[in-house]
Amino acid sequence: MSSxxxxxxxxxxxxVPAVRGIDLAITDGEFIVLxxxxxxxxxxxxxxxxxxxxxxxxxxxxxxEEVNRLPPKGRDIAMVFQSYALYPHMTVFxxxxxxxxxxxxxxAQIGERVRAAAELLNxxxxxxxxxxELSGGQRQRVAMGRAIVRQPRAFLFDEPLSNxxxxxxxxxxxxIKRLHSQLRTTVVYVTHDQVEAMxxxxxxxxxxxxxxxxxxxxxxxxxxxxxRFVAGFIGAPKMNFLPARLAAENGALSLRIGEGEAEIRxxxxxxxxxxxxxxxxxxxxxxxxxxxxxxxxxxxxxxxxFPVEVVEPLGAETxxxxxVAGAEVVARCDPELHPRPGDRLTAVxxxxxxHLIDPESxxxxxx
Amino acid sequence: xxxxxxxxxLAVPVRRRALSTQPRRLPESTWGxxxxxxxxxxxxxxxxxxxxxxxxxxxxxxHAYLPIETFIGFSNFANMFGDGEFWRSIELGAIYGIGSxxxxxxxxxxxxxxxxxxxxxxxxxxxxxxxxYMVPTVVVVILMKWILNDAYGVLxxxxxxxxxxEDILWLDTTxxxxxxxxxxxxxxxxxxxxxxxxxxxxxDPELYAAAKVDGAGVVRRFIxxxxxxxxxxxxxxxxxxxxxxxxxxxxxxxxxxxxxxxYYTRTLPIYxxxxxxxxxxxxxxxxxxxxxxxxxxxFAMVYFRVFRRDEDI
Numbered sequence: 001m002s003s004x005x006x007x008x009x010x011x012x013x014x015x016v017p018a019v020r021g022i023d024l025a026i027t028d029g030e031f032i033v034l035x036x037x038x039x040x041x042x043x044x045x046x047x048x049x050x051x052x053x054x055x056x057x058x059x060x061x062x063x064x065e066e067v068n069r070l071p072p073k074g075r076d077i078a079m080v081f082q083s084y085a086l087y088p089h090m091t092v093f094x095x096x097x098x099x100x101x102x103x104x105x106x107x108a109q110i111g112e113r114v115r116a117a118a119e120l121l122n123x124x125x126x127x128x129x130x131x132x133e134l135s136g137g138q139r140q141r142v143a144m145g146r147a148i149v150r151q152p153r154a155f156l157f158d159e160p161l162s163n164x165x166x167x168x169x170x171x172x173x174x175x176i177k178r179l180h181s182q183l184r185t186t187v188v189y190v191t192h193d194q195v196e197a198m199x200x201x202x203x204x205x206x207x208x209x210x211x212x213x214x215x216x217x218x219x220x221x222x223x224x225x226x227x228r229f230v231a232g233f234i235g236a237p238k239m240n241f242l243p244a245r246l247a248a249e250n251g252a253l254s255l256r257i258g259e260g261e262a263e264i265r266x267x268x269x270x271x272x273x274x275x276x277x278x279x280x281x282x283x284x285x286x287x288x289x290x291x292x293x294x295x296x297x298x299x300x301x302x303x304x305x306f307p308v309e310v311v312e313p314l315g316a317e318t319x320x321x322x323x324v325a326g327a328e329v330v331a332r333c334d335p336e337l338h339p340r341p342g343d344r345l346t347a348v349x350x351x352x353x354x355h356l357i358d359p360e361s362x363x364x365x366x367x
Numbered sequence: 368x369x370x371x372x373x374x375x376x377l378a379v380p381v382r383r384r385a386l387s388t389q390p391r392r393l394p395e396s397t398w399g400x401x402x403x404x405x406x407x408x409x410x411x412x413x414x415x416x417x418x419x420x421x422x423x424x425x426x427x428x429x430h431a432y433l434p435i436e437t438f439i440g441f442s443n444f445a446n447m448f449g450d451g452e453f454w455r456s457i458e459l460g461a462i463y464g465i466g467s468x469x470x471x472x473x474x475x476x477x478x479x480x481x482x483x484x485x486x487x488x489x490x491x492x493x494x495x496x497x498x499x500y501m502v503p504t505v506v507v508v509i510l511m512k513w514i515l516n517d518a519y520g521v522l523x524x525x526x527x528x529x530x531x532x533e534d535i536l537w538l539d540t541t542x543x544x545x546x547x548x549x550x551x552x553x554x555x556x557x558x559x560x561x562x563x564x565x566x567x568x569x570x571d572p573e574l575y576a577a578a579k580v581d582g583a584g585v586v587r588r589f590i591x592x593x594x595x596x597x598x599x600x601x602x603x604x605x606x607x608x609x610x611x612x613x614x615x616x617x618x619x620x621x622x623x624x625x626x627x628x629x630y631y632t633r634t635l636p637i638y639x640x641x642x643x644x645x646x647x648x649x650x651x652x653x654x655x656x657x658x659x660x661x662x663x664x665x666f667a668m669v670y671f672r673v674f675r676r677d678e679d680i
Contacts, residue, residue, distance in 0.1 A: 052576050073582035085577035089595035098591070099581035146581075 002076075002153035002186055003028045004049060008058035010210075011044050018044040020210040021058060031180050031187045033201035035194060037233070041210040042190045043158055049188060050156050051075050062153060073102075078147035082159040084139045086131040086146075092118075093127040096146045110149075117148040120179070137168045144179070154186040161196060173199050194234045198222065206230050223353075228362040231283050231355060237319060240289075240329045241357070242282040246275050254301075255282060255356075258325025262304030264349055271366040272356070280365070283355035289331035289347040291320065291339065298346045306331065306347040308339050320345070418660070424653035431647035443654035452638065453655065457662075460634035463548060464613040470552040471608055472601070475559025480593075482560065483567040493564075500557035508621040511550050512538070540631045543623065547632050551618050555611070559604055566600040567593070602674055610663055616640065635659050 004026040011019040019041040026032050034042040047053040049060055051072035059066050067075055078099070086095050096114045118124045121141045131139055140160065147155050161169045177200055180187055191197055197204050198218045205215040214226045225231035231239045244255040253266040291306065292298050304324060312319040318335045321328060331347055333339055356365040425443055429436040447453050482493050499507070514522050515537040527533040537546045570593070578588045616636045623629035625645060629637070635655065643652025
């Protein structure tokens with residue numbers, strides 16, 4: 001177990017920068033998820049921590065000790081790969097034992113540790129099989145077993161679930177979380193799937209174009225995104241973005257959506273006083289719009305018409321889609337409402353959770 | 368007139384369609400057989416007939432030119448097994464086959480490993496590496512004869528200049544087998560490179576990363592990742608190369624012909640040729656080629672039995 005620190009870490013491939021000076025302190029036993037779109041530098045960062053990629057600038061330290069020049073085997077880390085990377089000619093047992101064998105652990109202990117890990121992962125009956133005789137989920141477990149037996153300072157996961165089907169992925173997520181709560185080993189986990197990031201992480205680190213955009217507990221990143229990118233990336237279905245203009249009205253703030261299609265009032269705010277008359281973008285999560293049928297009470301200044309265009313029933317909830325001021329808007333809705341395309345509903349906005357975004361910089365504005 | 372025209376116009380396409388469907392009445396399977404018939408005839412005429420004819424010849428005493436033959440049963444085979452030169456030719460063939468295939472594998476796999484690395488000019492070097500395989504054998508051998516000549520060859524000159532191996536006479540009786548093996552290795556190793564390189568490029572790089580994280584150095588990564596992945600391709604390459612080399616005629620014959628030195632490289636195919644066309648004992652030659660054929664079939668069967676335990680990877 002170990003703390004990991006990245007100091008101004010950067011990496012370029014030729015002239016192409018992949019990681020541009022990131023700082024991150026991972027505490028002992030923490031579950032960190034690096035998340036971002038492809039090409040954001042998350043995998044490169046992970047491979048640098050593993051020692052599989054050289055460092056172009058900055059430093060990586062384990063427990064305060066710089067490891068920049070240490071090869072992977074000197075770093076005492078274990079890694080789970082996207083393709084699982086099991087040795088195809090070896091049995092499951094040999095796969096899990098390989099690292100221990102190379103580091104000179106004696107046979108009896110190898111057997112003990114492999115069996116213990118296999119039991120933990122429920123793969124004891126697979127130990128004599130070859131990887132090709134296993135299903136995707138079983139291979140995934142073996143890959144994790146190979147990491148666990150090493151009893152490393154840290155686990156590094158590189159998109160370990162992306163080759164599994166949706167059901168299995170959900171199941172393995174729970175399993176990984178349970179393993180972490182049992183083993184309490186530091187984990188750095190890379191994924192492009194924001195659901196994995198939200199469900200697994202103690203702390204999410206959102207990356208884009210080689211820099212860290214935001215890092216924090218999942219709740220915080222979800223509720224208080226720092227910019228439009230994070231707001232749009234975290235959460236499914238995605239946050240809605242609506243163009244609006246900020247104005248003052250009777251001592252309160254008013255947001256005029258599009259060409260006056262709707263108006264939303266907010267309490268006055270000193271922080272926004274300087275932006276009156278300017279264009280802003282409204283960010284609203286689908287759960288912060290509640291649907292009202294015609295005839296129900298709607299509060300003026302907090303709602304806009306919502307002519308339903310598409311309906312996606314998901315069982316526990318139903319998603320309804322419409323277009324407001326040229327932007328697609330999605331809302332979560334009570335399935336008991338039985339919305340149908342063509343229904344003229346009204347969306348009531350939960351203004352406490354409404355984000356205002358600077359359309360130029362993309363930053364979320366203080367309110 | 369104007370009323371007749373549309374009928375005529377209509378009639379034409381109808382009749383044409385009827386005509387065009389007629390050949391399709393043949394069942395599809397018959398078409399299939401008809402289409403592969405030329406290939407079948409070629410195989411029968413060019414492969415099966417010579418083999419069967421050779422088998423027939425091996426039981427006859429046949430004059431090389433005249434249409435005279437006498438059935439003599441297994442006498443050709445009895446004579447062959449009693450012939451010391453025959454056994455010697457098998458021994459030389461085995462030395463040549465194993466020696467040159469072994470070297471081709473070592474050189475070919477090493478070259479493939481190098482060419483799989485990233486470096487400037489890799490594509491060009493990859494092309495150049497295949498060059499020896501493209502050069503006609505006769506050109507290779509003539510060049511080699513010049514290069515190795517003990518009087519004016521460039522290799523003995525270079526060796527003499529740097530002061531090693533200056534006394535080696537590459538084409539004399541003691542070294543000629545080694546020389547043939549080296550020339551064959553140079554000519555045919557690209558075959559190994561092609562097969563190996565193609566396989567190397569499909570190995571998942573994450574396997575190497577996993578092995579690095581597991582603590583495997585370069586040698587162990589080669590033993591535990593690369594070699595197992597190459598296993599199947601090497602299995603096929605070794606099998607094919609050994610068969611090709613054991614039956615190899617051109618390199619050896621072009622280098623030594625029926626000269627005195629040639630006696631030291633008289634492998635089974637060479638001896639068979641000499642028997643058949645030199646000594647004009649066609650039946651005896653046919654018996655030897657039948658033996659070579661059956662021997663390689665047995666070799667392949669044993670080889671499969673021993674090395675092809677599992678179909679994995």
